[in-house]
Amino acid sequence: GRLADGRLVLRGGGALLALHPAELVPGLPADAADPVAEALTDRERPVVGDHSVWLHRTADGTTASGLHLREEAERLVLPVAVVRGDGGEQRPAGVLCQESGSGALRWLPTAHAAWTELTGKQLHECLVRPRRPVWAQVGSGGHVSCTTSASALSHFRHLSIGQPVRLVVLGITHRRPGHGRHEYLARLESNDIVVSFLSRSSKHWENERLVGEVEALTDRADDDVMQVRTVPRNRRGTVPDLPRAVLSAAAGTRAASFERYRELCLDPALEIVGAGETPANQRVVRAAWNHLDSGGTGGLSDEAADALDDWIDVCMKEDWEEKEVDLLPLLGATLLSAARSATDPEEAGFAVDLAYNVGERALRAVHVDPMLGPWLGGGRGRDGLWGRIPTVAALMEPTELEHLVAFGRSRLYRAAVEQDPELERVARGLLLSVGEPVDPAPLLEPAGVLTELSRLGRALVVPRGRARAQDRLHPAQTGFLAAVFRAVLRDARRAVLPGLLFLPTASGRDT
DSSP: OBOTTSOEEEEETTEEEEEOHHHHSTTOOGGGHHHHHHHHTOSSSOSSTTTOOOEEEOTTSOEEESOOOOTTSEEEEEEEEEEOGGGTTTSOOEEEEEETTTOOEEEEEGGGTOSSOOOHHHHIIIIITTTOOEEEEEOTTSOEESSSSHHHHHHHHTOOTTOEEEEEEEEEEEEETTTTEEEEEEEETTTOOEEEEEESOSOOOTTOEEEEEEEEEEEEGGGTEEEEEEEETTOOOBOOOOOHHHHOTTHHHHHHHHHHHHHHHHOTTSOOOOSTTHHHHHHHHHHHHHHHHTTSOSSOOHHHHHHHHHHHHHHOOTTGGGSOEEHHHHHHHHHHHHHHTTTOTHHHHHHHHHHHHHHHHHHHHGGGHHHHHHHHHTOSOSSHHHHHGGGSOSSBOHHHHHHHHHHHHHHHHHHHHHTOHHHHHHHHHHHHHTTOOOOOHHHHSSOOHHHHHHHHHHHTOOOTTSSSSOSSOOHHHHHHHHHHHHHHHHTTOOOEEOOSOOOOOOOOSOO
8 A cells, every 4th residue: 555655555474564665666766756656556457466575674774675686787677567757658757677586676767778769658568568578787876777787788889880780670650751761669689679770661560570780879878878770781871960051951041140140239229030049049149249349357237147048048958969059159158158157156167068068069060161151151153062062861872872972082082183172171071971081181270160169179078077177267268269259250150060969860951
């Protein structure tokens, strides 16, 4: 049974015990406590055998479920119930499991259950419904993990793009109209971990065994993001690492936005208009310009502080690091944050974080810097190499990639013959965007704006064991950012910074 305070009542011989769900299930998050308690006390659909579970005393005298077992050892756990928690169906909290050997109750967070994102229904279909144990290891937080155990990490480290893998198809999830491929879930035969599987065919059946290959890998184990995307053999697509503003047919809209930034700063009476993130971007650029125009010293005006807070609320949402952003608003927010730190010491670290974000994004954009200004500004014709850029597919099949690489290398040779450094830089950037091993050095000298900003990012790389590289931005760093802001605004330079997480889904050319 359950008590009013949420504790579970257990009978051990002639004694009654009252334990919180987190005492029975190590690592259980707060939003999963009530659903787990309901699952454990459900008489109609028991998730733990006949509602019996072994208990033992740990070395520090606390009660734990199961029998004694070395914590660091990998063990087989049986997923018994999906717990959705506050995240609901789309972002379920995790899975309640029971060890096959000791009977201990274990918590498997969703992020540690598969090398792909899973909904609550998919967790149930892939892990709970089959009633088959999975290998897991206890993590530092008390929960278990299928994806970061010693054997799983070793397996992941040995995966590479294009590597053949044996798969068991688990079922189709949906079709992505942007690139015409159907998305399935599949299980790696080598270690039983669930991954995503994309195919242009809708004819794959459940439990079909086939040989696929790895199309994409994301390794951010520190952030609980480890993903593997697979495709049928010899059907691997390549997603060019190019900003959507370059690929999009609506690039003129982005160019107009940069002109608007300059107009707003030069004409104080001009009204800020637009929807979504546009007004917040415009306000923070204007506020940064006014702050610098007034001398750039001291704290912020109330208007500038409001503009910064509005930009943070609107633009810095949970997934903001994954999205492309305009350079000017990000620079403006960094400068305003640094200025506010003069009267608010807690703001100093935030300004350092924003400056590091600028530098990291700039480093990701160095290879496309040569094409951003001319292309977004409409200053070049649409023939030759410039005409080829917008024809680059958001998802390139092997034959398309082969043709693009041949075209890019021919332009690289032509640039050398004609001694055209601009053509050479654009060709190198295009080849680098699809992973071709060409020398990036010509893109770095003479150093452009993004190259200079990337050097600031390298100076702010966070040392191991520290929250950030330095407590606050130095005056020279702030002065450098201010100089870049003025130069970009003066020239109405079109600069778009890519996201920091590059695991593209090739969902088309939407902007």
